[in-house]
Structures are given as structure tokens and as C-alpha cells.
Amino acid sequence: MTYVVKPKFHHPELPKNKLGYTHRDYEGAVSTLCAGCGHDSITASIIEACFELSIEPHRVAKISGIGCSSKTPTYFLGNSHGFNSVHGRMPSVLTGANLANRDLIYLGVSGDGDSASIGFGQFAHCMRRGVNMVYIVENNGVYGLTKGQFSATADRGSKSKRGVVNSDNAIDMVGIALQIGASFVARSFSGDKKQLTPLIKAAIEHQGAAFIDVISPCVAFNNHAGSTKSFDYVREHNEAVNFLDVITGRAPIHVDYAPGTVEMVEQHDGTILALRKLNAEYDVHDRQAAMSFLHHHAAKGQIVTGLLYVEQDPQDLHQHLNTVEAPLNTLGEKELCPGSAALEKINAALR
Amino acid sequence: MKPTDISVPDYFHKVVDCQWACPAHTPVPEYIRLIAAGRYSDAYMINWESNVFPGILGRTCDRPCEPACRRGRVEKDPVAICRLKRVAADFKDDIRGRLPKPVKTKNGKRIALVGGGPASLAVARDLAPMGYECVVFDQDPKSGGMMRTQIPKFRLPETVIDEECDYILNLGIEFIGGRRIDSMKALLKENYDAIFVGCGAPRGRDLDIPGREEAKKNIHIGIDWLSSVSFGHIDKIGKRVIVLGGGNTAMDCCRSSRRLGGEDVKVVVRSGFEEMKASPWEKEDALHEDIPIFNFLVPKEFTHENGRLTGVVFEKVKAEYDAKGRRKLVPTGEADEHFPCDDVLVAVGQENAFPWIERDCGIEFDKWDMPKVDPTTMASTHPKVFFGGDAAFGPKNIIWAVAHGRDAAISIDLLCRGEDIGVRPPPQVKVASQKMGIHEWSYDNEIALDKRYRVPHRDKVVALRDIKAEVELGYDVELALKEAERCLNCDVQTVFTGQLCIECDACVDICPMDCITFTQNGDEADLRTRLQAPAKNHTQDLYIGNDLKTGRVMVKDEDVCLHCGLCAERCPTGAWDMQKYLIDMTHAEQACQQRTQSAA
Ligand SMILES: Cc1cc2nc3c(=O)[nH]c(=O)nc-3n(C[C@H](O)[C@H](O)[C@H](O)COP(=O)(O)OP(=O)(O)OC[C@H]3O[C@@H](n4cnc5c(N)ncnc54)[C@H](O)[C@@H]3O)c2cc1C
Ligand SMILES: Cc1ncc(C[n+]2csc(CCOP(=O)(O)OP(=O)(O)O)c2C)c(N)n1
Ligand code: SF4
Ligand code: SF4
Ligand code: SF4
Ligand SMILES: [Mg+2]
Numbered sequence: 001m002t003y004v005v006k007p008k009f010h011h012p013e014l015p016k017n018k019l020g021y022t023h024r025d026y027e028g029a030v031s032t033l034c035a036g037c038g039h040d041s042i043t044a045s046i047i048e049a050c051f052e053l054s055i056e057p058h059r060v061a062k063i064s065g066i067g068c069s070s071k072t073p074t075y076f077l078g079n080s081h082g083f084n085s086v087h088g089r090m091p092s093v094l095t096g097a098n099l100a101n102r103d104l105i106y107l108g109v110s111g112d113g114d115s116a117s118i119g120f121g122q123f124a125h126c127m128r129r130g131v132n133m134v135y136i137v138e139n140n141g142v143y144g145l146t147k148g149q150f151s152a153t154a155d156r157g158s159k160s161k162r163g164v165v166n167s168d169n170a171i172d173m174v175g176i177a178l179q180i181g182a183s184f185v186a187r188s189f190s191g192d193k194k195q196l197t198p199l200i201k202a203a204i205e206h207q208g209a210a211f212i213d214v215i216s217p218c219v220a221f222n223n224h225a226g227s228t229k230s231f232d233y234v235r236e237h238n239e240a241v242n243f244l245d246v247i248t249g250r251a252p253i254h255v256d257y258a259p260g261t262v263e264m265v266e267q268h269d270g271t272i273l274a275l276r277k278l279n280a281e282y283d284v285h286d287r288q289a290a291m292s293f294l295h296h297h298a299a300k301g302q303i304v305t306g307l308l309y310v311e312q313d314p315q316d317l318h319q320h321l322n323t324v325e326a327p328l329n330t331l332g333e334k335e336l337c338p339g340s341a342a343l344e345k346i347n348a349a350l351r
Numbered sequence: 352m353k354p355t356d357i358s359v360p361d362y363f364h365k366v367v368d369c370q371w372a373c374p375a376h377t378p379v380p381e382y383i384r385l386i387a388a389g390r391y392s393d394a395y396m397i398n399w400e401s402n403v404f405p406g407i408l409g410r411t412c413d414r415p416c417e418p419a420c421r422r423g424r425v426e427k428d429p430v431a432i433c434r435l436k437r438v439a440a441d442f443k444d445d446i447r448g449r450l451p452k453p454v455k456t457k458n459g460k461r462i463a464l465v466g467g468g469p470a471s472l473a474v475a476r477d478l479a480p481m482g483y484e485c486v487v488f489d490q491d492p493k494s495g496g497m498m499r500t501q502i503p504k505f506r507l508p509e510t511v512i513d514e515e516c517d518y519i520l521n522l523g524i525e526f527i528g529g530r531r532i533d534s535m536k537a538l539l540k541e542n543y544d545a546i547f548v549g550c551g552a553p554r555g556r557d558l559d560i561p562g563r564e565e566a567k568k569n570i571h572i573g574i575d576w577l578s579s580v581s582f583g584h585i586d587k588i589g590k591r592v593i594v595l596g597g598g599n600t601a602m603d604c605c606r607s608s609r610r611l612g613g614e615d616v617k618v619v620v621r622s623g624f625e626e627m628k629a630s631p632w633e634k635e636d637a638l639h640e641d642i643p644i645f646n647f648l649v650p651k652e653f654t655h656e657n658g659r660l661t662g663v664v665f666e667k668v669k670a671e672y673d674a675k676g677r678r679k680l681v682p683t684g685e686a687d688e689h690f691p692c693d694d695v696l697v698a699v700g701q702e703n704a705f706p707w708i709e710r711d712c713g714i715e716f717d718k719w720d721m722p723k724v725d726p727t728t729m730a731s732t733h734p735k736v737f738f739g740g741d742a743a744f745g746p747k748n749i750i751w752a753v754a755h756g757r758d759a760a761i762s763i764d765l766l767c768r769g770e771d772i773g774v775r776p777p778p779q780v781k782v783a784s785q786k787m788g789i790h791e792w793s794y795d796n797e798i799a800l801d802k803r804y805r806v807p808h809r810d811k812v813v814a815l816r817d818i819k820a821e822v823e824l825g826y827d828v829e830l831a832l833k834e835a836e837r838c839l840n841c842d843v844q845t846v847f848t849g850q851l852c853i854e855c856d857a858c859v860d861i862c863p864m865d866c867i868t869f870t871q872n873g874d875e876a877d878l879r880t881r882l883q884a885p886a887k888n889h890t891q892d893l894y895i896g897n898d899l900k901t902g903r904v905m906v907k908d909e910d911v912c913l914h915c916g917l918c919a920e921r922c923p924t925g926a927w928d929m930q931k932y933l934i935d936m937t938h939a940e941q942a943c944q945q946r947t948q949s950a951a
Contacts, residue, residue, distance in 0.1 A: 004790075004915065007798035009425050011865045011884040011911055024863070036855040036923025044860040191854060219855065219923045231853050235901065 006030045018054040026051045028078040033068055038190035038216030038231075039138045043075045045193050046107070046136075049200040050077060053248065055105065061097055062107045065090040065119055068145045069111030069138035069216070088119025091126035091135075095317070098131055101327035102318055105204060106133035113143040116152035116171045123173070127209050128180040132316040134203040135182075135211045137173055138190070140218035141229035148221025159226030172298065174308060177211040178291050183314035184210035185290070187305045189234050190217065198244035199307060205246065205271040208314025215303065239297055241282040241306040245274040268313055275307060284310050352875050354897040354904070357846065360780045363932040365892060366909050367841045369432055372419035374754035375402040376778075376936045379416060379432055380842045384794060386438055387835040389828075392446050394439035399446075401936065403473050403519070403753050404498075406511045409437025410823065411502055413630065413748040421841055424888070424911050425864075428803035430838045434823075438831040440511070451480035453523030458482030460767045463543040465532050468496020469749045470740025471549035472519045473756025477939040478763060479522040486543075487524060490531035494520060496551055497741075498749060500578040501600075503607050504819040535708040535736075545735050545763045548708075548722075549756065552741035556700035558595065562653030562660075566695075569660035570653060573600045573698030580607055580818070589693025591615045593663055595650055596698035597627035602634065604696040605642045610818040617690065618644045619663070621680060623670060636822070640811065649680065651687060653695065662691035701746045721745065728772045729759035737762060760939040768943075776942045781933040785843055786919070792929055794843050796916040799836040806830075840914045843929050847905055849898030851926035858918035858927055859883065864911045867918060872897075872904045882908055 006027070014022040026047040031040050050060065057079040064070035066087035073082050081104065085093040094108045108126075115123040115137050127135070141154040148161060152171045159165055177185045184206040188196040196214060203210035215234050217223045223230045228237075248271050265273040265284065275284065283289055290309045297304045324331070355362060365371050369379040378397055385394035398405035412433050420429030460483050464471035467489035475485040493499060494516045498507065520526050532538055538546060555572035557563070563570060569589065573596065579585040592613040594605040597620035608616045618637065620627055624646050627634065634644065648665035655661055665688045668680040703721060708714060713733040715723045722731050724738045731738055739755030741747060762772040785793045807824045808814070814822050826834060859867045865884035872878070878893060879886040886893060886908040896905035919927040935941070 004797045004917070004920075006861065006917065007863045007913055007915055008800055009798065009863060009911075009913060012424065013885050013887060014865065031861075034923065035921045036853065036857045038855065040860050040921075041856045044856070191856060193856070217855070219853075223853070231855060232900070 017051055019056065021051065021054075023047055023051040026057065026077055028073070028075045031072070031075045033071065034220045036219040037068065037144075038140060038218070039069050039072050040075070041190040041193060042136065042138050042196070042214050042216055043072050045190075045196045045200055047076045048193070048197045049204060052197070053201055053204060055204070059103070059105055060107055061094075061104045062109060063090050063094040063097065064109040065111070065114035066145070067111035067114045067143065068218075069140075070109060070114055071145075072138070073107070073109050088114050088117070088122055090114065091119065091122035091131070094133055095126055095129070095131050098133065098317070099323065101329065102132070102323075102325070103327055106131070107204075108133050108135045110135070110137050111144070111151075112137055112139040112141060112153040112173070113151040116173055120152070120171070124176065124180055127177055127182045127211060130181065130183065130209045130314065130316045130320065132207055132318070133209060134200065134206075135209065136200070137211075137213050138216040139173070139213050139229070140216050140222050141227065142218050142222045144218045144221060148218065155228040158228040159224070161221050161224050163226070172294070174211070174213045175291060175294055177213075178287055178294075178309055181209070182211040182309075183208035183311035185309040186211070186307045187213045187215070187303070189215045189238060189305060191231055191235065192238075192305075195240060195243055195305065198246050201246040202244055202267075202271070202273050202307065202310075205248070205267055205269060206310070206314065207268050208311065208316050234303060237301060237303045239302040239304050241277070241279040241304060241308070242284070243276045243278070244307055245276070247272040247274060265310060265312065273307070273310070278306070284308065285312070352872060352878060352893065352895045352904075355892070355894045357894075360778050360934060362892070363780075363842075363844050364778070364934045366844060367932070367934070368419040368421050369416035369430075370842070370934065372415045373402075374415065374751045375757065376934070377401040377416075378842065378933060378935070380838055380840050381933060382439060383430070383432070383435055383835050383838040384840065386435055386831060387795070391439050391442040392444045392449070395443040395446055396449055398436055398439060399450075399518075402750060403476055404469060404515045404749065405436050406440035406515050407498055407507060408749060409433060409435075409440050410507050410511070411498070412436070412750050415750070421839055421911070422837060425839075425913065426802070431803055431806070431826075431834050434806050434826060435831065435835060437825050441825050442828065442831075447518070450518055451522060453521070454480060454482045456482065457484050460484065460544040461486065461542075462545050462547065462763060463488065463538060463541070464547045464549060465538070466496060466548070466550040466740075466742070467491070467494035467526060467528070468549055468551050468740055468752060469498060470742070470752035470756045471496075471547060472516060473753045474547045474549070474739065474760045474763070475524045476519045476522065477757055477760035479519075479524050481764065481940055481943065483763075483767070485524045487526045488530050488532050489526070489528055492528040494526055494528070496549075500581050501574060501603070503577065503580070503603050505606070505610065505814065505822050506603070508819070508821050531707075533707050535714070536712045539712060539735070543735070544767050545737065547756075547759055547763065548731075548736065548738045548742050549740045549752070550705070550742045552701050552703045552746040554702040554704045555600075555697070556702055558650060558697050558699055560650060560652055562655050565658065566653045566655040566660035568658065569693060570695045570697060573604045573696050574701060576696055577603055577607065580611070585611070587612045589613065591692040592617070592694045592696065593690055593692040594618045594696045594698060595663075596620065596700070597622060597629055597644075598698060598700070599629050599633055600701065601696075601698035602629045602637050604698050605637055606640055607818060608694075608696065609640050609642065609815055613694075616642050617692075618642060619648050619650070619665065619690065620644060620646050621649050621668070623647060626678075640815065647680070648688065654689065660693065660695060662689050663695060664689050703742065703745060705742075727758065727775065728762045729755055730762055730772060735766070757936075757938050761937065761942050764939045764943060776937045778937055779935040779941065781931075781935070783931050785916075785929045785931055790920045792843075792916055794840050794929075794931070795836070796840070796843075796914070796929070798839070798913050798915050799833075801833055801837055803837065804830050804834045842933065843914050843916070843931050845894075845907065845912060845914070845918060846928045846930045847894065847896040847907070848926050848928070849896045849905065851924045852896075852899055852905065853924055853926075854899060854901055854903070855923060857921040857923065861917045861921040863915065863917065864913055866908050866910075866912045868906045869899070869901075869903050870906060878906055882906060884908070886910060
């Protein structure tokens with residue numbers, strides 16, 4: 001928590017994006033989280049991703065639940081639409097908004113408590129329906145806002161700040177997302193923006209249900225020895241399978257990677273994901289292999305990060321339901337009332 | 352890059368851009384904070400300790416600090432450092448009780464000072480309180496040198512000169528006015544323990560073109576004319592005046608003319624407007640007083656009729672640059688231009704002259720007929736003779752004269768103690784964390800976004816009626832407070848301790864100026880391209896912190912840091928701290944104390 005306002009001055013040489021904005025223009029209010037909280041780094045990554053993609057802030061809807069993580073939408077994109085909903089209910093509010101207006105970019109921000117405990121069902125259904133969104137879980141293994149109780153993602157055997165050992169099994173949200181059909185699945189670490197920012201960019205460009213689990217240390221309650229979500233632990237056990245570069249359609253593609261180490265994945269909208277592979281065998285298009293790879297490494301105590309799975313031609317909820325393309329608020333009487341003849345026809349069909 | 356050694360006093364001194372740029376190294380942010388706190392006397396004393404003439408400099412300083420001020424790299428204009436100095440002088444209480452007292456028991460050493468300008472006075476200010484018997488000779492009746500004889504009173508009132516010169520003369524210094532030193536040899540024979548030459552650069556350059564001799568009655572050398580005005584020997588000038596030259600003397604000449612009957616006053620300069628030597632604010636003030644400035648005109652001839660000046664003929668030139676970027680003025684080929692006028696003031700440069708120093712008295716001169724002077728010790732080739740101010744390296748300004756004087760005082764003291772004048776004690780550094788609470792600092796770290804405040808001026812009609820009426824009225828308390836808030840407190844340093852850092856990136860994320868980067872180490876050229884924001888200002892250092900768990904380094908580009916302390920507020924472990932570095936330059940007295948301490 002800070003008392004002074006973050007000064008408006010910025011570096012005179014700051015780059016500007018296509019809209020003429022600097023990354024400072026994508027900020028929100030100054031964070032009120034604890035100093036050093038991993039969530040603030042994720043905020044910075046979201047800001048950087050939106051800046052680099054030259055997204056117009058008013059085209060973004062940021063929706064969250066309850067928790068320190070769910071507070072963060074206040075700290076980025078001050079000129080976007082926002083809805084800070086109830087605990088665990090981000091997915092349903094976001095689904096509703098998305099159904100009403102598919103033209104916006106939907107950014108769902110949640111925590112491990114918000115999504116793996118109280119909102120577990122919401123998370124699951126939203127992913128299996130294929131809502132076109134970016135679902136970010138800022139995962140610290142605790143309920144930070146309520147003073148550090150273990151959450152459902154806390155690893156069995158890990159220790160609380162007071163030394164209590166967690167005896168429950170952990171939910172791996174990446175595993176669940178893969179299993180229930182998310183079309184873009186990734187994991188990253190708040191302490192590694194080089195990996196995280198491109199993943200957020202790719203997820204935004206992805207036209208389907210994109211899920212990113214971001215390990216985000218809680219410096220107040222879960223950054224001690226014995227924790228498996230601390231800065232030190234994550235750095236020691238991070239098993240990155242790849243790094244991404246996102247090449248949007250407009251920028252020329254210049255490939256200067258060593259052959260064989262990079263895979264170009266073209267997305268539906270023309271965006272190209274340049275995957276720098278750290279693990280040559282890892283295939284981002286094989287859902288089953290991804291799941292067993294995860295299990296295998298989890299058993300060894302490793303945290304697999306990177307782009308874990310991506311579908312090139314995802315389908316989303318609107319396609320499944322065959323909904324009207326125009327946002328509902330733009331539909332007038334003409335489109336909504338087809339007239340009595342049409343009504344007659346419908347009634348006749350039901351008789 | 353190697354990790355930064357912040358214990359070297361220069362490292363953090365350079366971060367305080369203004370103080371580093373000030374020849375006397377005045378602790379600027381420290382006095383600005385005191386002004387903001389309403390402690391004007393304390394602010395004045397800080398200034399007095401380092402630059403000796405706060406009231407004079409607060410009105411006239413060339414202010415090398417301002418172009419250096421960090422604020423000017425963050426927004427359009429620097430902090431009005433100079434005019435805040437005047438605020439301290441204007442609003443202080445009687446500070447005479449806080450000045451050093453004349454010493455009762457002298458140390459038996461006698462020092463002669465030639466010239467009573469700022470350079471000599473600065474030497475005497477340091478040596479007299481240490482027991483030296485200082486004798487100042489000046490050909491003019493009063494002390495102050497060109498501060499008194501050249502700078503017009505509408506820029507610097509006599510009362511201010513009197514006050515600040517007296518503070519020094521009252522330290523028990525013997526001032527012998529109206530006495531010109533005519534022979535160095537004779538002076539050396541008087542067996543002084545040391546001699547300081549602060550005789551300035553007294554000669555105005557002339558312009559030897561046709562008509563000069565014939566029209567001489569109405570052609571005046573700028574600095575001679577200004578001193579005659581200052582002494583009251585001249586109190587009027589013709590209606591139409593042409594001032595030749597583009598420096599600060601030309602600006603003082605044209606503005607003085609406007610006050611002595613000149614109605615149509617023009618400044619005509621060989622070079623372009625931008626390249627003129629005068630400070631931007633002096634040009635601005637002249638233009639404001641309806642004095643047009645004509646550029647790219649070279650004087651060719653004075654026209655005259657029956658021994659009376661009628662005007663000046665100018666050749667039109669343009670600037671051409673050769674392959675090396677050197678400028679040459681070449682005629683445009685257009686017809687010459689004739690400007691009619693009644694008087695001409697020639698302000699085309701100032702020169703040194705040492706007719707009274709015999710060239711065989713042991714003081715070597717170089718091929719430009721300037722004494723050979725060591726820029727650190729101010730020593731000449733004669734072991735007992737030191738130079739300073741305009742006499743040392745040609746015409747500069749008051750603050751350089753002061754800085755030279757104080758350096759010479761250290762040398763003279765060392766000499767009189769029989770020590771090596773080349774061994775100079777380092778500056779004294781005081782370090783103190785400013786942390787008071789989780790987000791509380793003992794300095795105001797909120798950044799004011801205000802633009803630079805203008806100093807109120809006297810109404811033009813009133814100002815032009817009286818050559819002694821000061822044009823600038825100075826900030827009032829309210830404006831001073833607002834201007835003071837613009838200072839970024841560059842002396843409150845960001846200090847990094849790598850062992851405490853957990854690399855959470857909180858500082859990187861909060862820093863409004865993108866100063867901080869955690870990255871793999873590299874050489875400087877490479878690192879400068881790999882930072883959060885490009886570090887293109889090579890005059891500003893990169894602060895390298897090591898001891899990080901990941902083996903990376905912390906790189907902070909000092910260039911545009913606001914010293915807002917947000918990095919330290921955001922740091923969960925206290926790896927960043929805001930610490931005030933007060934750097935006190937060594938003066939003769941401290942140097943002496945340091946020596947006694949280390950000997951003890
Ligand atoms: C028109 C004009 C305007 C200026 N405006 C500014 C300004 O706004 N700000 C600024 O910082 N600087 C200004 N300067 C420059 C500044 O005045 C000088 O740089 C400064 O005064 C130099 O100080 P000094 O002690 O070296 O010598 P001076 O101030 O020149 O003092 C030398 C003294 O020595 C005396 N003297 C010389 N020879 C002898 C001798 N043989 N025996 C006895 N006495 C002798 C002289 O009479 C004089 O009093 C200005 C200069 C001029 C000409
Ligand atoms: C319906 C409801 N139940 C319980 C709470 C109390 N509560 C607030 S935040 C929170 C947990 C948040 O944990 P997480 O989503 O992991 O966020 P973090 O603070 O760790 O970022 C709980 C249980 C609540 N606000 N509402
Ligand atoms: S309690 Fe934990 S999660 Fe919440 S703001 Fe503090 S460090 Fe972040
Ligand atoms: S902002 Fe203040 S401390 Fe910094 S350079 Fe300017 S005057 Fe000096
Ligand atoms: S004080 Fe810290 S946060 Fe503020 S500008 Fe400087 S480095 Fe950045
Ligand atoms: Mg949590």
C-alpha cells in the first residue's frame with residue numbers, strides 16, 4: 001500500500017504503440033496489495049501485453065471474483081469495462097457478458113481460492129463451454145485476502161507459514177483445464193515476465209477458452225521455506241518447456257532461430273506463435289501427451305511452465321449456440337420482432 | 352559491468368545533477384527543502400557556507416546548475432534553483448550571529464590579495480577565520496569587483512552587494528580601497544606568506560574598423576561605459592543606440608541604455624540568435640524591453656559627419672558549415688545595410704591584462720600571455736603566488752570565481768603549514784536513511800507536476816524610468832513554496848542491497864520512469880540497450896547491484912529517476928532504501944580539521 005500517487009511523468013524515450021499510447025497509458029489505480037505481491041507483476045504483464053497488442057482499452061472487459069487477485073483489475077487498464085463480481089462467480093458473469101456482446105475482449109481474473117475452491121464448478125463449466133476469454137488464475141496456494149489459509153491448489157505436504165502441514169491433495173487447474181476442453185492452456189510464473197507476457201498476448205489473440213495458471217507468490221503468507229509457491233521454490237523447480245514470441249499479422253515475420261528449435265503455430269486470426277522449444281519432444285498440439293507429461297513431472301516435484309496446449313481452430317460458445325453476431329444492445333425492434341406472420345409460423349411448428 | 356561502489360563520494364554526488372554542475376558544489380536540494388519548510392535562514396547559511404554570495408548569486412548567477420537539473424530531462428523546464436537562492440536571501444532573519452567571528456589571536460601568517468572581487472573575497476572568507484591576516488587591495492574605493500562595477504543595479508541592488516561583502520570584510524579583513532598594485536616585484540618584496548591574484552579580466556575589446564577614430568566621441572567600450580554608469584560618471588546616452596556584440600555585457604549595455612535616454616536601442620550581432628553568448632533569459636529580458644536583436648550582420652564601418660557619429664554599416668552574412676561541422680560566416684552578397692545612430696557601445700569581448708606583473712618575477716606566462724595556473728590548486732609557477740577568478744583562465748563568472756577562491760584558500764593554508772598543496776582532502780559525506788515508517792519518509796516524496804513559475808517583474812514603464820530600480824521582484828512566499836516543491840530531491844538516493852532482494856519485481860513494476868531492470872550482466876554498451884527503457888544518456892551512470900540469488904544483476908539507469916521512493920515503498924524486504932547523501936565540499940577549515948583528526 002502506497003500513499004503517494006504514482007507520478008504522471010514517464011521516461012521520455014518510452015516506446016509508443018500503434019495507437020500512440022505508452023505502456024503507462026494502460027495502467028490503472030496504484031495497487032493496494034502488499035509490497036512485493038506476485039499479483040502486481042501479473043498486472044504489469046497484462047499491461048505490457050495489451051500495450052504491445054495495441055489494444056484499445058475500451059474494447060476490454062475485465063471481470064473478477066473476490067480475493068487479492070480479484071482486486072487487481074483495478075490496477076490495470078483504467079479505461080476498460082470492469083465488473084468485480086462475487087466470490088467464485090467471475091465465470092458466470094463473464095459468460096453472460098460475452099453472450100450479450102461478443103465484440104469485446106474478455107479478461108477473467110481470479111485466484112486459486114476463487115476458482116479452485118468456491119468457484120470450482122463455475123471454472124469447469126465455463127471452460128467446457130468454450131467461452132471465448134482469457135482466464136487468468138493468480139495462483140498462490142492460499143487465500144491471501146483472508147490471511148493465508150491453504151487453498152485447494154496448495155500441494156500436499158507443503159507447510160503453512162506457521163508450520164502446519166497440508167494433508168489434502170492439490171487440484172492442478174492446468175490438468176483440469178486440459179481435461180475439460182480448454183483450447184489454450186498455459187502455466188507461468190509471476191517472477192518471469194519474459195515468459196508470461198507473450199503467453200497473455202497469445203491467449204488474448206486465441207479465439208476460444210484460454211486458461212493461464214500463473215504461480216504468484218504471496219509474500220505475506222506463502223513465501224517461506226516449506227511452501228511450494230514461494231519465489232525460491234518456483235525458481236528452483238521451474239521446468240519450462242518453451243518460450244513464446246507472438247507475431248501479430250501486421251508485423252513482418254523475421255525468423256532468426258536455430259532450425260528445429262522453433263515451431264511456428266499459426267492462429268485462426270493470422271497471429272503466429274513462435275515457440276522456442278526448450279524440450280524438443282514436447283508437442284503443444286497433443287492434449288493427452290500434455291496431461292501425462294504434466295503428471296510425470298509433477299510426480300518429480302517439477303512445475304511445468306510454458307504453452308502446454310493450443311488448438312489451432314478453436315470453437316467457442318457462440319458457434320456452439322449459433323447466436324446472433326451483433327451485440328444484443330445494438331438489436332432494434334426490427335430484428336427482435338419479426339412480425340406476426342413469423343410468430344404464426346413458429347406457433348404452427350409447435351402445434 | 353562491475354557492481355557500483357557507492358562508497359566513492361563522486362558516485363552519488365553525480366546523481367545530484369545540480370550540485371555536481373555547480374562549481375562551488377552547493378547542496379541545492381538540501382536548501383530547497385529548507386525553503387519549503389520555511390527555514391529561510393538555514394537555507395541561506397547552507398548557501399553561504401558553499402557559495403559565499405547567496406543574495407548576489409540568487410540574482411545574477413550564470414546558473415550552470417539549471418541546464419543540468421534532472422527536472423529538465425523529465426519535463427520542459429528545470430527547477431528555478433537560482434531564484435530560490437534569492438528567496439533564502441530575501442526572507443532570512445538577521446544571520447550575522449551565525450557567521451564566523453573575527454579571531455582574536457592571529458596565526459602570524461600574512462596574505463596579500465590583489466583585487467577585491469568575488470575571487471579574493473572567497474579566499475579571505477576562508478582564511479581570516481583560521482587566523483590569517485588578509486590584506487585586500489583594490490584600485491576601486493569599494494569591494495565587490497565587477498559585481499559592483501559592471502552588473503547594472505537594476506539586476507543587482509547596491510544594498511545586496513554591501514551586505515554580503517561586509518559579511519566577509521567584518522571577519523577582520525583589511526580592505527585597502529583606492530590602491531592599485533603596480534608591481535608584483537614590489538609586492539613580493541613585502542614578504543607576504545602568500546599572494547592571491549584576483550584582479551579579473553579588466554579590458555574590453557575594441558573594434559578597429561574605418562571611422563573608429565573619427566567618431567570616437569560617440570563610440571564607447573561596453574565594460575568601461577558600464578563602470579562609468581555604475582560610478583555615476585555617465586547618466587545619459589543618445590536617443591538612438593547600437594550595441595555591438597551578443598554576450599551578457601551587450602545585454603547589460605542595451606538595457607542600461609534604455610534607462611539613460613535611449614529610445615531606439617538595437618543589438619546587432621555577427622552570429623545567429625541561438626549561438627549568441629548571452630544567457631537565454633538575458634536575451635528574453637532585452638526583447639521584453641523593446642530592444643530588437645539583429646543577427647548575421649558584421650560591422651564594417653562607422654559613418655560620421657563633422658566628427659559626429661551618424662551610424663554603422665553592416666555586411667550581411669550567413670552561416671556555412673564545413674565537413675567538420677565548423678561554422679564560418681560568409682557574405683551573402685546582398686547590399687550592405689546602414690543603421691543610423693547617435694551612440695555605439697562596443698561589447699565584443701573582454702580580455703585579461705597583467706601590465707603590473709613583471710614577466711621576470713618568477714610567474715610564467717603561456718603563449719596567450721596568460722599565467723600558467725594549475726586548475727586544482729590554483730597555483731602559479733611561483734610557489735607563493737596563486738590566481739583565481741577571471742584572472743586565472745579568462746573571463747568566467749562569479750560562481751567560478753568563488754570556487755577558485757576556495758580552492759586557492761586550501762592551497763594557501765597547506766603552503767603556510769609547509770604541506771604538499773597537491774594532497775587535497777576528499778569531500779565529507781553524511782549518509783542517513785530517510786525511512787520513518789512503512790510509507791513515511793522524512794522528505795516529501797510526492798512529485799509535483801507544476802510547470803516552472805515565473806518570477807514577477809516590476810512594471811516595465813516604472814522599471815525603465817530608474818536605472819536603480821530592480822526589475823525582478825523575486826518570488827513571494829507562496830510562489831517560492833510552489834517552485835520549491837518542483838525539486839525532485841535528487842540527494843535522497845536510491846540505495847540497493849542485493850542480499851535482501853527476493854527478485855519479486857515490485858520495484859520494476861511500480862517505477863514510474865522505468866529506471867530499474869533485473870537482467871543478465873553484460874558490458875555497459877550492451878546493457879544500455881537491454882533495459883526497461885533505453886538508456887541513451889551516456890552522461891548518466893548505470894547503478895549495478897549484485898548478490899542476487901538468480902545470478903542476474905539489478906541495473907538502475909540514474910538518468911530520469913524521480914527519487915519518488917516508490918521502489919523503496921514497494922520493496923517487501925527493504926532491499927531498496929532512500930538515503931540522504933549530504934556531500935560537503937572540503938574548504939580550507941575542514942581540510943585543516945580533517946588533518947588534525949587523522950593525526951590524533
Ligand atoms: C557587464 C558584465 C556583466 C556581468 N554579469 C555577470 C552576471 O550576471 N553573473 C555572473 O556570474 N558574472 C557576471 N559577470 C562576470 C563577473 O562579474 C566576473 O566573472 C567576476 O566578477 C570575476 O571576479 P574576480 O574576482 O575574478 O574579478 P573582478 O570581479 O573583476 O574583480 C577584480 C578587481 O580587481 C581590481 N583590480 C584589478 N587590477 C588591480 C590592481 N592591479 N590593483 C588593485 N586592484 C586591481 C579591479 O578593480 C576589480 O575590482 C559580468 C561581467 C560583466 C563585464
Ligand atoms: C461467498 C464468500 N465466501 C467467503 C468469502 C471470504 N473470502 C474472501 S477472499 C477469499 C479467498 C480468496 O482467495 P484467492 O482467490 O486465492 O485470492 P488471493 O487473495 O489469494 O489472491 C475468501 C474465502 C467471501 N468474500 N465471499
Ligand atoms: S496477502 Fe498475499 S496475495 Fe494478498 S496482497 Fe498480500 S502478498 Fe498479495
Ligand atoms: S530536481 Fe532539485 S535536486 Fe534534482 S537536479 Fe533539479 S534542483 Fe537539483
Ligand atoms: S525513486 Fe525508485 S521508483 Fe522513483 S523513479 Fe527512482 S527508481 Fe523509480
Ligand atoms: Mg490465492
